[in-house]
Amino acid sequence: MTLMLKSRGAEVRLEGVGKRYGAVQAVKPLDLAIEGGTLVTLLGPSGCGKTTLLRMIAGLEQPTEGRLLIGGRDVTLLPPGERNVSMVFQSYALFPHMSVLDNVAYGLVSSGLRKRDAHAKAELALETVGLKGFGGRLPSEMSGGQQQRVAVARALVLEPEVLLFDEPLSNLDARLRRSMREEIRALQQRLGLTVVYVTHDQSEALAVSDKIVVMRNAEIAQVGTPAELYTQPNSVFVATFMGEANHVRGHIEAVRGDTAEVVLDATRLELPVRGLSAGPVDIVIRPEAIRVVDMASVEAMPATVSRATYMGSHSEYYLSTPLGDLFALAPDRLQRRVPGEAVGVQFEVEGVVLVRP
Known part of the structure; x- marks a missing residue:
């Protein structure tokens, strides 16, 4: 038995969304539509605005201009807990003193679900990511790849409309990165999730994405499929950044x-x-x-x-x-x-x- 989401992932739409920190324009006003049920990667060098954009979708940062819609609902001013999105962080952010099962169930218990029901859902989420039977372990007893799967299970168990990844594989070695990106892609396709994925690794973006948003200097340089960006770049920057x-x-x-x-x-x-x-x-x-x-x-x-x-x-x-x-x-x-x-x-x-x- 595997965890099933209630519905296919929702569309994410940004209309003139921008972010300023004083005089610094972290993200210039931009328009972007992310189709429901697809995996879209925000790709670019450090400081280009991709992580700030992801955090605005998550509700961890407030846009200073524009509107952000998820599933047709304006969530621009809503806090993270009211957006129905989940985020997998670069550090995984697991509680070291809690068992894997309690880590995965934490969000459900915090929202008021009975612990027994939360654990049942958490077991299903662990099975979905290939960790059936691992619930009794501590995070320290898991490999880096297994901890990453626990973080994904914790995000999935909340049945989000949108799943966000912030450089999720950067702490893994090259071989494990390759296998984990394939697992993330397979999971996204099987569950019909909308995934927004941030990375600076071009090969990672090419491997997992339906579409890639290449960013430069706080704005979008080009949007396209991996094949379009590799074979038909619209600028020297995009061409040289994509491989x-x-x-x-x-x-x-x-x-x-x-x-x-x-x-x-x-x-x-x-x-x-x-x-x-x-x-x-x-x-x-x-x-x-x-x-x-x-x-x-x-x-x-x-x-x-x-x-x-x-x-x-x-x-x-x-x-x-x-x-x-x-x-x-x-x-x-x-x-x-x-x-x-x-x-x-x-x-x-x-x-x-x-x-x-």
Whole structure:
């Protein structure tokens, strides 16, 4: 038996929501709609406003302007306890002197539910997150990943319309982060929750999200699906923040319909024009779109390997080229290049994107 929420997660809508601390604009007024039953990640560097935005949704911070609606209900001025949202904190915030079961049941008991009924619900919540039978342990007797699940169970047991995560995996090692993000995603999809998830880890955001909100300087830089943001970034910042990317300058020589003829040194490529016009242009090249080839065998841009790193499943190269230094990933485990080697570079157009500065 698993814990079932009463209804599918609610829509979260922000209308002109902003936050000031004196003269400091922590979040510039913005509009954002988060569809019910989806997982949306707020992604950006430290200080961009993502955590402040999450705390305003939770009711831990009050907007200084705008309206915030959850499930169509204006909750802008409501305290956290009246919003029907739950939050999983970075530190998990478990009570060390309480058993796991009492930790999960705490919110229900505090709201007036009989302890026996609260414990029954808490047992179901623990089963939902794969911790059946762990209720009698103390948090100190649990691993980091298990404590994180306890924190999720404590949030789920309140049957929230919206579940909020603030950097929930930052205290875990790399392997455990990977498995826990998959568990969070599977749980969200199974229960139909609306989840707002804050992280600065691009790979984490790509792995769990229906949509990603990239933030910069207290405002939204771009909103899209993981694939849209990776393959169609609207700026150099978004492109370079969403994974590894080489930023170079090129020239649009001609525009024909939706296609631009682009010159990169002596290389010519036909790329989607993306609303740009002829002239100098910023170009982003993904490392996996760079093919390192033998210089003598094909037409290619000349390059020299300046650094080579063996990564097991692939090799990483830093290349000196007429465009400047380029970072490339190559699945050439059996034919590894060496520093100082003269090579050629070709580009796969699917990983080359025209962007605005």
